Amino acid sequence: DAKTTQPPSMDCAEGRAANLPCNHSTISGNEYVYWYRQIHSQGPQYIIHGLKNNETNEMASLIITEDRKSSTLILPHATLRDTAVYYCIVRSGGSSNTGKLIFGQGTTLQVKP
């Protein structure tokens, strides 16, 4: 699975959009980009995933560049409850590795009032 690079920390004002970048320059054609987050001392929570196209759900939007070498997770209106560590993970779509995620250090997002 491709390696990802994320900034260690970011701040965001409450109510503003939070844009979290992720570089995955070695991503291959069948690898998906996943985003999870972990609020302090809880289990990680799935946010969104994508392969090629931009994706949106009730939590966030995922923008993937055309060359797929980087992506951005967008939380449109950040709240204090969005303060968490955000993990960008790249993994192939094969079923043999369903449960195996390689977590990096992630980005600690601090939403401030």
Add this chain to the structure above:
Amino acid sequence: KAGVTQTPRYLIKTRGQQVTLSCSPISGHRSVSWYQQTPGQGLQFLFEYFSETQRNKGNFPGRFSGRQFSNSRSEMNVSTLELGDSALYLCASSRDGGPGANVLTFGAGSRLTVL
């Protein structure tokens, strides 16, 4: 629907003892994975079970083992506990519908303290 349930939530053991942690996946999910989280090493994959068989294994010593039952519930065991085994142990389940994207749902974790 009910989420992933892990028991116990907290436990304290002493060095040399063993511990068994339990995980009940979401109904219909056949894949169960285990992770260890420590402040120094972050989140690390332990192993994954699917249809009662270990499908993947991380880089952990043989003291760490697991199993999965026919109802997909899983247990993990750590024998001869060491101080460094103090961690949050997380279980995750997935439907595993075949090739393509597969989303993991994590439990709240079992926090183990080894004294």
